[in-house]
Amino acid sequence: MRIVVALGGNALLPRGEVLSMENQQKAILSAARALADAVYAGHHLVITHGNGPQVGLLALQSQAGPAGGAMPLDVLGAQSEGWIGYVLELALSNAFPEGAAVVTVLTQTLVDGNDPAFARPVKPIGPVYEEEAAQRLQALQKWPMVKDGKGWRRVVASPKPLGIVEILSIKRLINSGVTVICAGGGGIPVRAGADGKLVGVEAVVDKDLTGALLARQAEADFFVMLTDVPGVYLDYGGKEQRIIASGGPKAMLAHAAAFQAGSMGPKVEAACAFVQETGQPAAIGALADLTEIIAGRRGTQISPQGGKISFHYPDAVEPRSTNAAGGFAKLYF
Helix, strand or coil: CEEEEEECHHHHCCCCCCCCHHHHHHHHHHHHHHHHHHHHCCCEEEEEECCHHHHHHHHHHHHCCCCCCCCCHHHHHHHHHHHHHHHHHHHHHHHCCCCCCEEEECCEEECCCCCHHHHCCCEEEEEEECHHHHHHHHHHHCCCEEEECCEEEEEECCCCCCEECCHHHHHHHHHCCCEEEECHHHCEEEEECCCCCEEECCCCCCHHHHHHHHHHHCCCCEEEEEECCCCEEECCCCCCCEEECEECHHHHHCCHHHCCCCCHHHHHHHHHHHHHHHCCCEEEEEHHHHHHHHCCCCCEEECCCCCCCECCCCCCCCCCCECCCCCECCCCC
8 A cells, every 4th residue: 555654743752752862763763663564564655744842942942042043933844854854764764675765855835824823823842841931931932832731832833734845756756666755844834925936934834734635645545643642532631531443534523622723633634634535544543553553453543434433443452542641541432
């Protein structure tokens, strides 16, 4: 199968871990092993990835520089796309079968400069802060901050992707059998100016929505979004939280209000859009479960044939689950 895999920023750096090169390298190597298993099984992968932790760190470093030297988010997005693309490409080249070609494409994503998302920032980026530190940053940098799990994170505008500027080059590489890493962090956000020329904008495009667009244009057979939780929860963080095993797009979207904006909400929206527009399946789950997700035995499976949501897997395999506090949660089936 041709599979577009979207690696969440938290799949590449487990939530709460310090963004050190050592931790990043460990996470990238783990991702490379999971992806290599799929390639050895005969699947052709197209890979995109998040950049929330990384672009947030770059923003902090940029703010700490000389007065007037802070870089805008589109430039920081390009830096993070190159950074993650390099370390991921290196790890995949070492893990994949000999002779397999892996190429990173620095990718721009077209957005609408009048998208209402610019007035309502919801996309979390950067480290997780204690409440007191978050309040200091909010006052000092004028950054909007929101609760994320047990901590607080900066949020930025996340306009919807309208097009992938380099899609023709990306498709040529895919059709040549290359494993392409592209649209990292949702791509570098650009808009068309009055003269039709492209200019960068201050935003972070949601990588799952861009991933769905990429999956459609790349004619993928399956679209998989990987994160640091084993699937889509209902009642997340509550006493009766449970993972949705399967469902159709209509049933999933009926619960859209239950999924967090800027986090699981865009994943569900992206998966359902892909399924509805292509008739092909999508899934959301944990990086470590990729092989089982492809086989339909883990993660949240969304398919055109799916009806009401189900909390039971076909083979009754109970998925691993962690609750919002980081411990193990009981699943209610």
